[in-house]
Amino acid sequence: MSAPAVSAPAVEEGGARRTLPSLARLRQPLLALALPVAMGIAWHWLTVGKPYSLIPPPAEVWAAMVDLAIGGPEGDAFSGTLLTHLVASLARVFGGFSLAALAAVPLGLLIGRVPLARQILDPTLQILRPVPVTAWLPLAMILFGLGPRSAYFLVFLGAFYPILVNTIFGVRSVEPRLFEAAAMLGCRGPAQFARVVLPASLPSIVTGLRLGLGFAWVVIVVGEMTGVPTGLGAIIMEARQLSRTDIVICGMIVIGVAGFVCDRAVMLIGQRLLAWSPSHG
Template sequence: MKNYKFFINAIIGFAILIGVWQFIVVAGDYEAALFPPPSLVWEGIVSLITDGTLLVHLQVSLLRFISGYLSAVVVAILLGLVLGRIPLLWGVIDPIVQVLRPVSPIAWSPFIVLWFGIGNIPAIVIIFIAAFFPVLLSTVAAVRKVEPTYLKVAQNFEIKKFEILRKIIFPAVFPYIANGLHIAVGTAWIFLVSGEMVGSQSGLGYLIVDARNSMRLDLVMAGIVFIGVAGFILDRAVGLFENWINRIWGRQSA
């Protein structure tokens, strides 16, 4: 029932968006070459799907995203679990993180290209940087909020530190980590597309740049639609993973 309601709301929302889009085109009397209407963009979407162009670029972008995102999540969670348990060490590292965190991953692109060359690796590194800090900070903050009583009870039972981390700390902090995972999905996907628009020869970002250079704004808008839909699906996938973990730990009903 919940999914059905979400589906209905999504249809209504997109219908309103398309209606406003069409109204702006008509009211502003824009030429199709400058601001393509929904019907022309739909034709562009169909053409990109039927000729296989979308599949090629989408596969490349998803491969880069998954590689960079998953590696960042694993490293950030492991570091966060450790640093959150050692306040003295985190006190030294925290200022460094706060200085590096606001720097756009794209700003590192000249060095990334010099160090890793041209290809998939630079885009993966950019995604890693974009996803790393939100997950790290949410993990550290969550570990520091774990109820001390749980840890004292575990110590009284002489449970090993690794088991405390695996059975007590990680389940307790996961809901907070999940927020970081959602934020990281959005930021990493944005910077993936930005990185592909700067120095790649494939991917959804390159698709937009190539269409712009050809003055095919209908395909530019089609690429924007694909990027938005793909980002939405990725965010929902993280939500489904979160619900699955919560069901395993008995935090919500199936």
């Protein structure tokens, strides 16, 4: 007995169903690339063929990026140094960010939950918070001297306040009925920090960590103006002094990409930690 024939429309419909998920998966990256591609086209159109332009065209920046990454036949002081500078900046960013998280999260939990701590600490912290990191630069160099310690301190400052403010907000947003329910179940006093406060405020803490890490990358250039020989901020400042705008743009691009990758990593970790949350799982 012969197998039933499959009509052409049915075959086409099955193929269309397989194609649609593939197109759906491609839609987001294509949309994400649309603006950078448009900016690159505009950049090329505005700079190519203009020898006296202060901004080099994309092709020159790409050539400088390749030379910075792997070196070239006509190498200079920047050739093949990208990995060294990137690793140095990563160490300072994550070092300062880690210190900020270790300080800001417990302090935020304390300020958000204990009224006396809030009354004592919050006014002073709110006065210090608007002071820009650049204003701390001279004082950091006096306190910690030239070198990486000042850079760590400035990155710490940049990351500290976003984490602190979001942690306080998360704790203050915990519904009182959760504490009442915990007390009815025998969870009282300091035990509520681990059983109630921390889980309920975790979404805000994760948001603060993402913001803090982003600000750490924002201030890394300032942090590496403290006399450090390596780092993306260091080569940006050195290239600026040498009028190497192509290297300056390369440094900016690398900082942007590194910050994006780090943010995605923190976001994925946050999604794992918040898998229980309906709005984050």
